[in-house]
Amino acid sequence: MSRRQHTLRTPVETRGIGLHSGEETRVRITPSPPNHGIEFVRTDIEDAPSVPASIEHQSPKDRRTRLIRGDVEVETVEHFLAAAKALGVDNLRVEMTGSEFPGIDGSALPFLDLLESGGLVEQRAEAKVLRLDEPIFVRDGNATLVALPTDKDCLTLQYVASFEEPGVDSGSYQFDITPETFRKEIAPARTFCLASEVEALQAMGLGKGATRENTVVLGDPDTKLRMKGEPVRHKMLDLLGDLSLLGSDLVAHVIATRSGHSTNAELVRRLLTIVKEKENAGLLQRDSGMDIRRILEQLPHRYPFLLIDRVIEVEGFSRAVGIKNVTINEPFFQGHFPQMPLMPGVLQLEAMAQLAGMLLLRKLEFSGKLAVLWSMDKVKLRGGVTPGDQLRLEVETVRIKGETIKVKGSGSVAGRPVCEADFMFTMIEA
Known part of the structure; x- marks a missing residue:
């Protein structure tokens, strides 16, 4: 089974009362680029980060599905998401003026009709x-x-x-x-x-x-x-x-x-x-993946300081997942440490920063610029990374304000957390 990703042809709008809150919410749904996923945006909150429709943002709530990112939440989104999934609509920006998605008639049928009224467009990227x-x-x-x-x-x-x-x-x-x-x-x-x-x-x-x-x-x-x-x-x-x-x-x-x-x-x-x-393992890649040739086209880093081997997933300019394959041939292992080789924590952070830089350069207005790291916060090194490990790196854009961007990053080996940090970047002319 394989298919192309889809988005809307034209924006659509609706409004209605939340089943639990009883408050009216207006919703505007617009197209999104390939691999962007579905994201919810609270337009009633200034500078609110988008909330991706991802299990990683799911938070328990009685009798409904709730998503939270930071202090921003959206809830009762399951009926809309079911309609989008059934139609194979992958990439959407869903703007909401309140926290609860409208209930309309309590089913998914109004959302099915709403999405179909906007028309569906096939995109070049393959769905995962x-x-x-x-x-x-x-x-x-x-x-x-x-x-x-x-x-x-x-x-x-x-x-x-x-x-x-x-x-x-x-x-x-x-x-x-x-x-x-x-x-x-x-x-x-x-x-x-x-x-x-x-x-x-x-x-x-x-x-x-x-x-x-x-x-x-x-x-x-x-x-x-x-x-x-x-x-x-x-x-x-x-x-x-x-x-x-x-x-x-x-x-x-x-x-x-x-x-x-x-x-x-x-x-x-x-x-x-x-x-x-x-x-x-490279068994579930989408068109969003980047091999080393594409990485070299985007990053100025070169041996021995290029620390990304492959990008396996990108969602617009909001999230990216990359891989660093760690080998005993890494030059830093000669002195860190000869009898107990460990990848320095600062290089784990550097690898995350490089992945974040690639992610930010996907934003159109940042084309031709460089992402310069100027601060790190909440840094935690949780475990060792040794030769033979595959370091999985994930970065997520938290906030963009002009030329200043906050990115949250984490790294793991075989599901074991090894590092995490919050980064601040400034975009400058190359």
Whole structure:
């Protein structure tokens, strides 16, 4: 399975009340370049950093999906993300005037229509795809999630529900996720709660924007369903939205039993570990990757001070992942130390700074400039890096203000953190 990335042809807008906050939020969705991903921007907060739709920014919250970056948060984004994932829309800038995404009718159907109204454009970059080749299992009390390898070239979702409310039918549904199947079988399903939960949820300050039209109350004789098994189908909708936080298409058969947002997130974190392992091995590269020839074209550094061997992922100018393969032939090992070779911590930081410089040069107005490092903060060296290690470096743009940029970086070896720091750069003429 392989496909090209997609974005919108033209911007689209909507507005609505948040299901939990009861507050109105206006949303404007615009196209983004290849490998940029989906990012949320709070336009009601001055100089707010964008919040990527990534499991690394997911934060637990009752009955909804919340993303946090620094002091900025967005929540109840799962219905929109499910629609984008079903359509194969990879790169979007989503501007919001409040913290909670509009609930509209409580389903994903309005967002499906909204995205399609803007038109979809195929981009040159290939989408990243994870084809599962071993089972992954998550359990939390009575809730379980199993992701299995599959012979199909798509994601298959199966949900087994068991509602304890008297008179509420449970059931099991299974669908191969395609745009057509999602629109017909899953997208129209509205959010729900049990009749026995209503008072407790209201006491918690939840559901301020809930109405009879956008929320199904199970166990209430006045409730009318849109479709058979609507609550079970909505659980599948939430699951797809949460799986989108992986940042990769998933080819697997996922079986969920009484699963919710917390177990969904744990499964995505375990899948992300597999994604990173495959990236490090060069088995999961996208067009965003850069080999050493492209690195030499962008960076002025040369032997023995070029400390990036490969860039395996770039998201616009907001995030990059690179690799430094550490060998005993490195000149610094001759004196640091002959009997116990260790990569100096300052060189680990230098490697992160070089990767950050490459990331910042992707911003159009910085073309032809140099990223000069002028301060480091919150530096931590957590473990040794020795010959034979593969140092995985990640950098993320935190704030851009004129010619001054703050970048957060970290390094790891085989999943073990070894270094981290906050960098400040100034862009100067080359």
